[in-house]
Amino acid sequence: MSKWIITGLFCLVVHTIFSQSKYLQKEYFGSPQYLFVDNCDDYLKNIILIDTSDISGSAGLRSNVISLSNSLSNRFVNAIFTSKYIDSELKKTSKISETNYFQNSTDIELYYYWRLRKFPGTGFLISLSDNYYTDIKFSGDYFNLVFFGNKDFAGKTADLSGFDLNFISYQKFRFGLKKDFGSLKIFASLAMVKGQNNYSAEFQNAKIFTEQTGEYVDFDLSYNYFSSDTANSGIGVFNGLGYATDIYCSYTLKLNNKDIRFFLFLDDFGRIDWNEKSLIVRNDTSFTYSGEEIQSVLDLGPADFSQFSKDSLKEDFYYSKSKSGTYQTALPGKIAFSGSFLISDLMLCSPGMYYRCFSNMPLPYFYISNKRYFGNPCGRYCALVFQPGYGGYCGFQFGLGFELLYNRIHFKISSSNVAGFIFPEKTYSEGISFAFGYNFSKPKTP
Numbered sequence: 001m002s003k004w005i006i007t008g009l010f011c012l013v014v015h016t017i018f019s020q021s022k023y024l025q026k027e028y029f030g031s032p033q034y035l036f037v038d039n040c041d042d043y044l045k046n047i048i049l050i051d052t053s054d055i056s057g058s059a060g061l062r063s064n065v066i067s068l069s070n071s072l073s074n075r076f077v078n079a080i081f082t083s084k085y086i087d088s089e090l091k092k093t094s095k096i097s098e099t100n101y102f103q104n105s106t107d108i109e110l111y112y113y114w115r116l117r118k119f120p121g122t123g124f125l126i127s128l129s130d131n132y133y134t135d136i137k138f139s140g141d142y143f144n145l146v147f148f149g150n151k152d153f154a155g156k157t158a159d160l161s162g163f164d165l166n167f168i169s170y171q172k173f174r175f176g177l178k179k180d181f182g183s184l185k186i187f188a189s190l191a192m193v194k195g196q197n198n199y200s201a202e203f204q205n206a207k208i209f210t211e212q213t214g215e216y217v218d219f220d221l222s223y224n225y226f227s228s229d230t231a232n233s234g235i236g237v238f239n240g241l242g243y244a245t246d247i248y249c250s251y252t253l254k255l256n257n258k259d260i261r262f263f264l265f266l267d268d269f270g271r272i273d274w275n276e277k278s279l280i281v282r283n284d285t286s287f288t289y290s291g292e293e294i295q296s297v298l299d300l301g302p303a304d305f306s307q308f309s310k311d312s313l314k315e316d317f318y319y320s321k322s323k324s325g326t327y328q329t330a331l332p333g334k335i336a337f338s339g340s341f342l343i344s345d346l347m348l349c350s351p352g353m354y355y356r357c358f359s360n361m362p363l364p365y366f367y368i369s370n371k372r373y374f375g376n377p378c379g380r381y382c383a384l385v386f387q388p389g390y391g392g393y394c395g396f397q398f399g400l401g402f403e404l405l406y407n408r409i410h411f412k413i414s415s416s417n418v419a420g421f422i423f424p425e426k427t428y429s430e431g432i433s434f435a436f437g438y439n440f441s442k443p444k445t446p
Contacts, residue, residue, distance in 0.1 A: 038350050038371045040399045040414040043435040057114030060437030068393035071100040074424035093425045096140045101393045106132040121180025129172045133332045137164040137360040153210045160206035169196040187248040195240025195272040198228045216290035229277035244270030261340040269333040283321040330358040365392030394429040410437040
């Protein structure tokens, strides 16, 4: 029932926009100051690179939450994050392949951006953000072993090789400077990064053979495991310290008296050095575990193993190979290219692509973001953004967004794949972006 309510509300909003809004006059939209990239997730970049010199600055809040996979359904992922019981039917909603990917990212940022009237084309940014990122690559055998146990692997070998996990949480305090050089606009920032938590694991080789009758299990493992200090994991602790850089560039090209803009975005390129209380495990081992009948190699409850058995198994896995020490991790940086041009007096088109570096992202993500204005963007307006895309972690997506500017208030909400919320059992990605800003001065209306 909820998906039909959501669909009905969305249709009502679209109908209201098209039927009640006044069309934009050509001389308003024709000004190049409104021609900038409009990806569903690029709200703050737009604030920084926009040309409206009569607005002295802006302050606000923005947030993105997104999960992507080529195999795990949204319903399955949501059940894990909300700690719901995962039954056999729920497991079957995921379409597991030979190689599977999952990525989840969440960030929320408070920002303060202002322009200097005495130095045209110059602006400054101060922001504070909280960031969480998870990236996993796993085999079909890994999924079946974790969620169904090793009963079906009797007399067979489960291959977990290639498993790669990285979870990182961190906070950023950044200061940035924007400067115009004619048609070229450049923004660069440097941030201090406080590392909160990190878990990363990589299995170069991981094969588990279960004897036909379950009398023993053979392990052949070669892996690396790193973890920040598990005794301190709250948001206020300093488990690591690092830096991050961001660079945004735009260039305007005149073609047949029309402006075409090109953009380059580099986000979150940096690293974190984790402190000496971190755990480091590098293991290359083969061993056989035998004892009581084993129903699931991952079920270490008292019904299958004694306390001594659990400790000895963990000893073989990592206790004997672990040590404390420092290590470094790269931040999940993102590189993006895009363009922006008018396809009509009322429509802004922004094709582009992005790729997340230092991750398991299998392909770049390509999109075409289209923004339809209603009203006067120099004062009050609303706009509808629709964005088809393909690639990345999960193939085809269709995003929708709504934006409103009313005097000094700027509001935007969008989804990178709206179908993910309506049909969670049949889709493999979902995301929501939210932004609220307050302009320090009203823009001048021509």
